[in-house]
Amino acid sequence: MTAPTLEVHLSDAQMTEALRWDARAGLTASPKWLPPKWFYDARGSELFEQITELPEYYPTRTERELLRANAADIASSSGAEILVELGSGSSEKTRLLLNALTEHGTLEQYVPQDVSATALQGAADQISADFPSLRVHGVVSDFTDTLHNLPSGGRRMIAFLGGTLGNLIPAERKEFLDSVYAVLEPGEQLLLGVGLVIEPDVLVPAYDDKQGVTAEFNRNVLSVLNDRLDADFVPERFRHVALWDSDNEWIEMRLEAESDMTVHIRDLDLTVEFARHEQLRTEISAKFRIDGIEHELAASGFGTQKIWTDTDDRFALVLAQR
Incomplete structure (x- = not known):
């Protein structure tokens, strides 16, 4: 097992300065x-x-079940050599993708990104222990402005799960998707988890x-x-x-x-x-409609490859390609 590496682009002092700016602007x-x-x-x-x-919070369990049911299909549709996860946290749901991509035989490296160095180190250590054949390269950064720091050197799939895209207003979403498009090479992919409009x-x-x-x-x-x-x-x-x-x-x-x-x-x-x-x-x-998220992706240059939804149409996994 190779020990995980941690690349830090966001210090605690920088985090505090960002909070200072946001607090003054917002309040x-x-x-x-x-x-x-x-x-x-x-x-x-x-x-x-x-x-x-x-019991009321359906998004996490719905996305988890979607990943469980479709991880093998995602792996075969992707063939990713590097899985990058933005806002990885504990990386729990990602294990379903890691298992599928490892079994598919293509995955060589996992790149979790998060703002918390402590949480990221813990998750990276655990993933390294559980997937000893993988190189694990953690990146401590804010995904909104440091995408250019993500490692390359193999066919990448960037995963942005949990419905987090929905936390951005439309102009911020466009800026984010444009930024992801800019750092990917032709043929590389983005896997989005998005909540859908429901009652x-x-x-x-x-x-x-x-x-x-x-x-x-x-x-x-x-x-x-x-x-x-x-x-x-x-x-x-x-x-x-x-x-x-x-x-x-x-x-x-x-x-x-x-x-x-x-x-x-x-x-x-x-x-x-x-x-x-x-x-x-x-x-x-x-929350999104399927044609709406496809339109937003297309506006940033992505083509939609596959979409998976649950039986109640509450959540979607969207695989897009540059």
Whole structure:
């Protein structure tokens, strides 16, 4: 077994500076907003793992079953020598692809990418132990601006799973897909996992569970600001809100101030006023229609090769090729 390597393009200081920029921009905007990537400190990641096991939260288990049922077909359609996974986290679902590509006989290298060096090192060590024939090369970076740092030297398939594409507004999605296209060679591929537009009475509870885990997860972003930027938010004074926007076909998660309040962010020397019932947007989760995602891919130069959906048409795996 070859020990995994870790390539670091994002330091903790750079992460803090990015948070400083986002917090100042988002909390001085009208309406206020924060990017969803700041949910995921250690506590946020733990809460999200709990969310994926909730009965209301269908996306993770639906995508997992799709991968289980179709990983061999994906492997034969791809023939990838290098599997790159953006936002890999614990790499749990990816094991289904790793098994299939290994059995197919083409895979030589796995490249997990994540913003957390600690999480990435742990996942890389475990994958190396479980797949001793693979080279494992972790990349610590932000996928939105460091795609050019991904290793090459073999036929690559970039996997972007979990519906994370939906966290980007349309202009950001276009920029992201253009960037992926630019780093791939002709014939290389992108595997997307995307949530589909379904009935709101199934969709909304996935983001507003009865147990209140998603509410705690949502409020955790305020704890991140408290911890990293010396802010004095009282998270319990904000109510979790999940709304379906039928015009944009996305879920919005927001935090609503339950009373007038003044918040100080000492690291930014910034004072932020909240009026009672004022809302702070913390995430969008866009859902797609099949023809819509094919159109977005085509607009960035990709051709769609294959699409797999579950029997309820709630989720899709889309294999596209440059």
